[in-house]
Amino acid sequence: MPRISEKGKSMPASPIRKLVPYAEEAKRKGRKVYHLNIGQPDIHTPQVALDALKNMQEKVIVYSHSAGNESYRRKLAVYYQKLGINIDHTEIIVTAGGSEAVLFAFMSCMDPGDEVITPEPFYANYNGFATAAGVKIIPVTSKIEDDFALPPISEIEKKISRKTKGIMICNPNNPTGYLYTEDEIRQLREIILKHDLFLFSDEVYREFCYDGEKHFSAMHLEGVEDNVILLDSVSKRYSECGVRIGALITKNKDVLATALKFAQARLSPPGLGQIVAEASVDTPREYFDNVYNEYIARRDFMVEALNKMPGVYCPKPKGAFYSTVKLPVDDTDKFSQWLLEEFEYKNQTVMLAPASGFYSTPGLGRNEVRIAYVLNTDDLSKAMETLAEALKVYPGRTI
Amino acid sequence: MPRISEKGKSMPASPIRKLVPYAEEAKRKGRKVYHLNIGQPDIHTPQVALDALKNMQEKVIVYSHSAGNESYRRKLAVYYQKLGINIDHTEIIVTAGGSEAVLFAFMSCMDPGDEVITPEPFYANYNGFATAAGVKIIPVTSKIEDDFALPPISEIEKKISRKTKGIMICNPNNPTGYLYTEDEIRQLREIILKHDLFLFSDEVYREFCYDGEKHFSAMHLEGVEDNVILLDSVSKRYSECGVRIGALITKNKDVLATALKFAQARLSPPGLGQIVAEASVDTPREYFDNVYNEYIARRDFMVEALNKMPGVYCPKPKGAFYSTVKLPVDDTDKFSQWLLEEFEYKNQTVMLAPASGFYSTPGLGRNEVRIAYVLNTDDLSKAMETLAEALKVYPGRTI
Secondary structure, X not given: OOOOOHHHHHOOOOOOHHHHHHHHHHHHOXXXXXXXXXXXXXXXXXXXXXXXXXXXXXXXXXXXXXXXXXXXXXHHHHHHHHOOOOOOHHHEEEEOHHHHHHHHHHHHHOOOOOEEEEEEOOOOHHHHHHHHHOOEEEEEEOOHHHOOOOOOHHHHHHOOOOOEEEEEEEOOOOOOOOOXXXXXXXXXXXXXXXXXXXXXXXXXXXXXXXXXXXXXXXXXXXXXXXXXXXXXXXXXXXOOHHHOOEEEEEOOHHHHHHHHHHHHHOOOOOHHHHHHHHHHOOOOHHHHHHHHHHHHHHHHHHHHHHHHOOOOEOOOOOEOOEEEEEOOEOOHHHHHHHHHHOOOEOOEEEEOEEHHHHOOOOOOOOOEEEEEOOOOHHHXXXXXXXXXXXXXXXXXXXX | OOOOOHHHHHOOOOOOHHHHHHHHHHHHOOXXXXXOOOOOOOOOOOHHHHHHHHOOOOOOOOOOOOOOOHHHHHHHHHHHHHOOOOOOHHHEEEEOHHHHHHHHHHHHHOOOOOEEEEEEOOOOHHHHHHHHHOOEEEEEEOOHHHOOOOOOHHHHHHOOOOOEEEEEEEOOOOOOOOOOOHHHHHHHHHHHHHHOOEEEEEOOOOOOEOOOOOOOOHHXXXXXXXXXXXXXXXXXXXXXXXXXXXXXXXXXXXXXXXXXXXXXXXXXXXXXXHHHHHHHOOOOHHHHHHHHHHXXXXXXXXXXXXXXXXXXXXXXXXXOOEEEEXXXXXXXXXXXXXXXXXXXXXXXXXXXXXXXXXXXXXXXXXXXXXXXXXXXXXXXXXXHHHHHHHHHHOOOEOO
């Protein structure tokens, strides 16, 4: 029997996957499981996007241009221009979700053995794309005491080696909800200029910024146009995760030409998803206002509920719809499994994402979890009540 | 300015891309260009599939399971069972087109530096996936004199090294239209057993077998269940290339578990495409009969027209909708460019795919082109007339 590859062996499994069988078993027992572990919003996809599908007249669903339909890229360019991001449609490659954008960026810019520095905790699937590309993620730890702000530039610089090819950020951040300030992004500008690095900026949560804070994009930086690679997706913006439409955007012509070769090999991004994504650009302002109000209500409710629980600390996130939260338990991997396997309160329980999977420094995140506030406030309220009760009785509690 | 990767530099560009600007220029001049160069059929997508989109009730387009919706995988398993392929839904990973299936298979089974042997000419994008995975494609030449039959097993065995991890075939073949016989597939069984290799079998043209010939799948082989990896796609089967739905199928549990980790990193395959693909499984028999009759008519017309032209040889393909054809010219790269740049007949010209891009042995295929018979017979007739006239006057003709 032929053997799988070493690369395949070293591919990380999702940190949440281990818990899935326990969640399924809990449901089989008739238990209600509140999913605080995933980034799948319950918000409706804009009607204008769903209508575009119904009104589709094509009789043959054909390949699109490998970089995406030109009509979509032109509309997308206008969307960015309105945000003060000066790009045109030739600087966009439409991808199968933000996922493919990250993979194309890694493969276009880095060779096996090269290194990319990123603040941890970070989106766990970066590990998978790094493994696929053979590159190494070098973490620099951001701390819950600082509400996960950018670590000091001096700490980042310490990690730079001969092998370093770039810095990667997710802004607003998954899993912390932290929104990087303009000042922090400008600090990164200095370091990428000084060391001639790429800046990979994953901005898929751009629309989710709260408390009047403005999003400052890496594409707003001047004089580093050839360094910055924007990774984007419509999944969260329009609550259409399943269409699998993202984009790699850069003014660096070599990177564009190279990423296009990867794009051409796989022929085209999803065609139906592009129809939906193109129509979504016309989503009315009102839709976003409603979404904004809904998330603010959920966040405020959740942050208050969590911080009332003894020993719990939840920073107030300024963006996205996650928070990385400190819990008074021995080990959040064990606690999360226990919640599904052994605990119930009024026949309910909750599923959490243990934060250890978002750190690459061993041992970190053991008393943290990522909580996604993607449930309506009714369900969120029941989930918080359940979590509070669980923390009172969990055998491994630390207070 | 940071530099792109060596991997990116070595990514091959599509062999047809060089010709695209010339085709665009010809169209700008008002010339009708017949596209014999691409595998985009003009056949309608089944109505049942288009209706499924119109009838979609979902209000949120959510992520699917990373391996694909279970309902789709269950229907797909029944489709394969009817073909005598004994698999169940847990042995299927739904992918973003056949492209992603090839990439996942290469990355799951091979490490950088490993080798996979494949008959040449072969589908040019295998080169891109091989480069992405860091693996090397070792060609073994199939010959137009043999109508591109499987090269002798002794020739294949000569190519096996310490680094060889698998053999890859495309059956029916793109770019030759050759349909491998049961006997040839059984010969491959012996060699993969003897040398403990994977057999990657790309069968996306399975439904396109002519003259009463039956398709014999690599999955029909017995005793090599852990060696065989089936790569599939609905793109050609239902003329829905744009939905980007394919599948990796194997009974090898290690490969399945590994490919699933790559699938989980990118979250899910296209959701709307899965709705279309699932509905497509119910396409009535009559649809395929019509498609079959249409392609038979096109093929017979084209083969006869080509073989009437002095110095041209077109094998009669038993499958897919391509033929690799010998032309009496000095260099088909030059000829194809000349057709677009300098030639016109009744203000028409044709675009061909030079075969050099389908060979990896330097110098081969210089007097061959791939022709796709994806035009209706009216257009095909005009294209053939135009090509015949071109061959009479091309300055680099060899007869």
